[in-house]
Every structure is written in structure tokens, then in C-alpha cells.
Amino acid sequence: MKNLKILVNRERLSKDYVQSKANFGHVLSQVKNLKPPVWKTPWFYGPIAIAVVLISLSVIAFQPVENEKMATLHESNISERSINNNKPIIAIASSFELDTPSNEEIIPPKKAGKINETEHEEIFIYKEVFNDSDNLPSSEFISPKNTAPVKEENTLSPYPNIEGVFTSEIPIDKLCSSTGIVTSKAKVISFSIQYFNGSKDVIEKVRGSSLSKAICNFIRKYNLKSMIFITSIVGLTEKGSHISIPSLNYIPI
Amino acid sequence: MAVNPVYHQTKDRLLDEMTLITFAKKDPERFGPLYTKYHEQIFRYIYQRVDDQELAFDVTSQVFVKALNNLHKYEYRGVPFSSWLYRIAKSELYQAFRDRKARKTVNVENMHVFEMIEEFDEDDSNENKKKLIDCLANLDYADMQLLELRYFEKRSYREIGEILEITENNAKVKSFRALKKLKNLFVK
Numbered sequence: 001m002k003n004l005k006i007l008v009n010r011e012r013l014s015k016d017y018v019q020s021k022a023n024f025g026h027v028l029s030q031v032k033n034l035k036p037p038v039w040k041t042p043w044f045y046g047p048i049a050i051a052v053v054l055i056s057l058s059v060i061a062f063q064p065v066e067n068e069k070m071a072t073l074h075e076s077n078i079s080e081r082s083i084n085n086n087k088p089i090i091a092i093a094s095s096f097e098l099d100t101p102s103n104e105e106i107i108p109p110k111k112a113g114k115i116n117e118t119e120h121e122e123i124f125i126y127k128e129v130f131n132d133s134d135n136l137p138s139s140e141f142i143s144p145k146n147t148a149p150v151k152e153e154n155t156l157s158p159y160p161n162i163e164g165v166f167t168s169e170i171p172i173d174k175l176c177s178s179t180g181i182v183t184s185k186a187k188v189i190s191f192s193i194q195y196f197n198g199s200k201d202v203i204e205k206v207r208g209s210s211l212s213k214a215i216c217n218f219i220r221k222y223n224l225k226s227m228i229f230i231t232s233i234v235g236l237t238e239k240g241s242h243i244s245i246p247s248l249n250y251i252p253i
Numbered sequence: 254m255a256v257n258p259v260y261h262q263t264k265d266r267l268l269d270e271m272t273l274i275t276f277a278k279k280d281p282e283r284f285g286p287l288y289t290k291y292h293e294q295i296f297r298y299i300y301q302r303v304d305d306q307e308l309a310f311d312v313t314s315q316v317f318v319k320a321l322n323n324l325h326k327y328e329y330r331g332v333p334f335s336s337w338l339y340r341i342a343k344s345e346l347y348q349a350f351r352d353r354k355a356r357k358t359v360n361v362e363n364m365h366v367f368e369m370i371e372e373f374d375e376d377d378s379n380e381n382k383k384k385l386i387d388c389l390a391n392l393d394y395a396d397m398q399l400l401e402l403r404y405f406e407k408r409s410y411r412e413i414g415e416i417l418e419i420t421e422n423n424a425k426v427k428s429f430r431a432l433k434k435l436k437n438l439f440v441k
Contacts, residue, residue, distance in 0.1 A: 004397065005304060005358045006390050008366070013300070015293065021310050022292045024285050027317045031281060034322055 158184050160233060160245050170250045172220055180210025186235025186243050194229040196222045205232075219252050227251050271329050278324050288317055291335055295342050301406065302346055304358045312349050316342045336415035343416065357394060361386065365405050373436050388438040396431035403428045 038044050159166055160183040163174040181188045188209035194201060197218045204215065211219070219228060233245035270287070277284035295316055300309035319341050320327075327337055349355045366382050375381050389397065402413045414424040 004390050004392075004394065005356050006386050007304070007358060007360045008386065009362055010360050013306070018293045018296055021296075022289065023314075024288045024317075027288065027314055027321065028281060028284075030314070030318045031321045034318065 157182075160188070160248055162248070162250070165250070167249055168251060169253045172216070172224065172252045175219065175250060175252050176211050176213075176216035178210055180208065181230065181233060181245075181248070182209065183235060183245055186237045186245065188245065189234055189236050189242075191233040192231045194231065195219055196226065198222050203231075224252050267329075267333060270334050274324065274327060274329070274334060277321075278327075281321055281324075284317075284321055284324070287334065291338055292317070294335065295338055298339060298342055298406075299346060301360050301401065302358055303349065303355050305355065308349065308353065308355055312342070312345050316345050319345065332415050336412070339416040340418065359389060359397060359401060359405075361389065361405065369404065369435075372432070373439055375439070385435075385439055388435055391438060392431070392435060396434055399424070399428045399431040400435065404432075 157164075157166075160181050162170060162181055163177050163179055165174060181191060190205065190207050191209075192203055192205050193211065193215060194203045195215065195218055196202075198221065206212065206215070228250055230248040230250070233247065235243050235245045237243055273283070273287055277287060292313065296309060296313040299312050299316070300306065303309050303312070316338060320338055323341075327334075350357060363382075366385055367377055369385060370377050370381050389400075392400070398417070399413065402408045402416065403410075408416075410424045410428065411421045413419075413428065414421040417424065419427070
């Protein structure tokens, strides 16, 4: 048997008896004494409302501080940029000084085929500066060709870009420019690129920040108006640590 | 089959009742006539399903407290006020079964047992009566409830539908199925 009790012929309660038990006054008093549920009282909504107001206020209050921080950061970027424009080599040299302890270490391994031209150029500049490290490096050492102040504009952005293009369509000439991937956070030292080489999609690891001529030729030939992916971008910060930089997607045109 | 006269009312009486409800919404003390009118039938509905008389009176009282407290939500939809009270009673009963560990009870009269045995075309022997009572105890509570409303309390399918919040047709089909289940148990 289940939880069901069967009563057979239970004595029927008389109408008078049932009516005698009716007590509307008691029901009425119970209704009057009934307290509304907690979630319907002002005591429930009051603290919630106060909490919401406080959170909103704190969000509003802290936002200007962040904005100020951003503004300060921007200003410092601008000032850095102006310094770089005046003495770019000094800046690069000083940053490199942090990265490497000696002159020898900055000379790249001689794998000419794999290292692109831009990297060669930059390293050459460093070498030049460090060879005269006893004296303060000055603008005398700077060749106007290498300073490239216009390109520096791109490096101001903390987001990686090539010639100021962050994503989507990019002219093939810009993509294959010697500037390569730049970001204000770090100097790009390697990345992977996925493209179609005529027979299949390949992922190639590239050292340096710009594309090699061979890759550029493949892209020019097979990847126009189709997306290429630049991933696993590794950058070297001023402090000498490696950082991962967000990936890029481009449609060469 | 006899029908519940308090449930089946004329349109005029339903409108009179609606007027009382409108007054009661404004002033709870004017709920008195409705309480007097429905107290007994709600009590009997509850007492039919519980063993303890005091508990039945207590649950009945709770039904009216709840009804009065939620009267502002009540809307007339062409059905008697009692069907709304029955729904509250049903929910309060379930709560009593759950919270107060009240035992689900079914009150059966000899007459009902006799009618059912006749429906199954069986002999009205004591053995068969006992067998039917055992079968009733083994029935699902939902099926038992339908049989109770239809065969023991003699309610119309429409009323059953309104109490159980199902359509009249559904109430008819479900009652028929419940009876068939009982018959299968009985014949086994």
C-alpha cells in the first residue's frame, strides 16, 4: 500500500457542527496580522537601491581617474614621440642597452636568408652606436634614411599594425613594406604567417617584424583579396622581456 | 448524476457574487458573506482528503486567509468564485501534506463502492468490496483525485476541470482513464 489511507464510511460531520467552527473574525485578524513577504518590504528594496546607487557612484567616481591616467599615458606617449623625433637613435640605443649587456650579443646570427632587411638595418644602427659607446651617441651618427620619423607615428599605437593598418584590407605594398609589424609595446622579433602558397595553406615562422620577399611574392600571386593570418607575434620589450602580441588578419589588395 | 448546487449558479447569482467580491476588495470585512457561503464546502473538500479534523479546519482557515490576502488579484473569468477557492484549497492541501506530514486520505462510502462494483459488472460481495478498496489504495494519487471528484463527490467534468486547472474534455478523458486503470487493477 502506498501513502494513501482509505477510510470507509467515516461519520459525516453535521452542517451545524461545521458552521459552528466557522470563525470569520479569526480569519480577518490573521489577514491583518499577516506580514508581507520580505521581498515586498521597503527593508528589502531599500538596501538594494542604496547598494545600486553606491556602485553607480563609485563607477562614476573612478572613471575620471582612469580617464586621467589614460590622458597622462597619452601625454607621456606624445612627449616620448617628440623626443624620438628629435633623437631617435638615442632612444633606440638606450632601449637596446637595457636589452643586451654587451656589444657581441646584439650581432645577429648569420642566417642571412631568414633575417629580413629591416632587421639588418636596425641592428646596423645599434652596432654603430655601441661601437662608439664610450662617447654619448649623437645625431651625427644618424643617417637621415634610418631615422624614418614618419614611420614612428605607427609605432605609437599599442596595437600591432603594419603601416598604420590594423586589420581588414591592406595594399600589398604596405604589407610588404620594410617597416613590418610595429607596436609601441615592444619590438616585434618573430611571428607566424598563414597564407596560400599555390597548392596549400602554409604556416611559416618569420624572424623579424616584416615579411620576406618570398612570402610577399606568394601573397602577391595567390592571396590577393583572401585573408592571411599573422599569429604568434612575439615582441621584445624595453625591459628585455618577451611578450605575446595580439594576432592580425589582413586581406591584401 | 446529481450536481453540486452551490457550484452551479445562474448568471445573476454569479454577478451578485462579483459585486460582493468587488466590495470585499475594498473592505476585507465585507468578505463575510462569501466566507459563510463557501466555508462548509471548502471544509468538506479538505476533510475528504485528510484524516485529522482539526487539521482540516486549520487548512480551511488558511485557504480563506490566503484568498482574502490575494483577493485583489482575483479576476472574474466566467467561472464561480468557488473554483478559485478550490484551487487555493488544493495548493494548501499539498502544502499540508508536505509541511505537516499529513497523510493523504480518501473517504469512501459503502454506496460509492457499490456503484463502482456495479460499473465493473461484478458481484456486490464483501470480498469484491475489500478488493476494490485495496485497489483504490494502490492507485496513483492523481488518478485517485479524479475518481474522488467524479464518483465520490459527484462533481461535473466542468467543475473538475476548473479545480484541477484542465479543460472539461481533458477532465473527462482523464477520469475515464483513471476508472479504466482501477478496473484493470480490480480484474487482475
